Amino acid sequence: MTQKVNNPNYKAGYLGLIGQPNAGKSSLLNFLISEKVSIVTNKPQTTRRRVMGLHSTDAGQIVFVDAPGLIKSTSGLNSFLQKEAEEVIQSSDALVAVLSIDESDAARNEEIIDLVHRSNKPWIGVITKTDITEKSHRILIIKDMVEMKGMKALSISNTKANKDERHELLEQMMNILPISEAPLFDTELYTTESMRNLAEEIIREKCFEILNFEIPYQLAVQTRKFDEDAKPCPKLYVDILVARDSHKPIVVGKGGANIKKIGEESRAEIQKMMDVQKVYLELNVVVKDNWYENKTTMKELKYVTKSE
Numbered sequence: 102m103t104q105k106v107n108n109p110n111y112k113a114g115y116l117g118l119i120g121q122p123n124a125g126k127s128s129l130l131n132f133l134i135s136e137k138v139s140i141v142t143n144k145p146q147t148t149r150r151r152v153m154g155l156h157s158t159d160a161g162q163i164v165f166v167d168a169p170g171l172i173k174s175t176s177g178l179n180s181f182l183q184k185e186a187e188e189v190i191q192s193s194d195a196l197v198a199v200l201s202i203d204e205s206d207a208a209r210n211e212e213i214i215d216l217v218h219r220s221n222k223p224w225i226g227v228i229t230k231t232d233i234t235e236k237s238h239r240i241l242i243i244k245d246m247v248e249m250k251g252m253k254a255l256s257i258s259n260t261k262a263n264k265d266e267r268h269e270l271l272e273q274m275m276n277i278l279p280i281s282e283a284p285l286f287d288t289e290l291y292t293t294e295s296m297r298n299l300a301e302e303i304i305r306e307k308c309f310e311i312l313n314f315e316i317p318y319q320l321a322v323q324t325r326k327f328d329e330d331a332k333p334c335p336k337l338y339v340d341i342l343v344a345r346d347s348h349k350p351i352v353v354g355k356g357g358a359n360i361k362k363i364g365e366e367s368r369a370e371i372q373k374m375m376d377v378q379k380v381y382l383e384l385n386v387v388v389k390d391n392w393y394e395n396k397t398t399m400k401e402l403k404y405v406t407k408s409e
């Protein structure tokens with residue numbers, strides 16, 4: 102149970118990060134909470150289900166909800182991504198429109214602005230990737246689009262911003278949250294994600310980075326067994342699900358090169374995340390034909406929205 106606070110101005114609530122795929126939502130979340138909770142790659146549609154990150158101070162608690170990028174689809178995994186993003190909008194107390202200056206089509210940023218505005222929830226615009234100097238003329242254009250709706254726009258580089266800029270952003274975000282009698286989660290936590298989920302996501306991120314083309318989009322990561330208290334070190338047995346037979350040799354790679362690299366890079370990052378010297382990680386590539394069309398598998402992977 103979380104404790105009531107003795108501050109009539111204390112704020113707490115869910116703040117959804119909404120944007121086009123690749124806009125920098127997950128990078129923004131990690132930057133704001135100074136921890137890596139949401140995976141980041143240069144490929145769109147990296148985030149699949151909502152990921153929560155927490156920022157707690159004496160003034161309040163922001164529960165960031167990182168959503169998948171907005172896409173339109175009616176089938177398979179993409180239809181889940183669309184529903185999940187829509188549900189984050191509905192279930193949040195306030196929203197951040199994450200708007201990248203790297204987006205060449207202004208209409209795509211406008212679409213996000215219209216969407217968050219239509220929700221009738223308090224929102225602010227955060228203009229990202231401002232370090233891409235050759236596109237900096239777009240900052241003012243996007244700022245205008247947000248201000249036309251009567252809302253505030255702040256700009257940030259997730260890679261180059263300093264502590265003061267981070268504080269400014271957090272303060273503005275706290276401002277649009279509702280007054281609350283108590284924090285929503287334990288104030289010592291920086292995420293509500295389990296170790297197991299964080300580890301799965303790290304492995305998925307490495308798959309995205311190491312494997313090319315369409316394979317990462319048709320792949321999922323599922324823990325078979327996680328023995329946290331094993332001696333001499335925690336043991337993780339994880340399946341990489343692929344959608345067809347022909348994908349398996351691609352994930353494994355020539356002489357096992359890909360899977361070895363995915364394993365090594367994942368293990369190093371999982372050890373860091375768990376704050377331990379050593380983790381035993383066993384990866385298995387498992388073919389599950391068109392797993393994204395299988396309701397049970399989708400459920401097991403938590404690729405179902407809260408309302409389903």
Ligand SMILES: Nc1nc2c(ncn2[C@@H]2O[C@H](COP(=O)(O)OP(=O)(O)OP(=O)(O)O)[C@@H](O)[C@H]2O)c(=O)[nH]1
Nearest residue numbers: 122123124125126127128143146147148170230259
């Ligand atoms: N130059 C620059 N690149 C950034 C910035 N923020 C994010 N990126 C890069 O943009 C790419 C996408 O970042 P993500 O944080 O994964 O974007 P996202 O909006 O969460 O993407 P999805 O989960 O796919 O919807 C990655 O290659 C990031 O490194 C930034 O401020 N500046």
Ligand SMILES: [Mg+2]
Nearest residue numbers: 126127147148
């Ligand atoms: Mg993301």
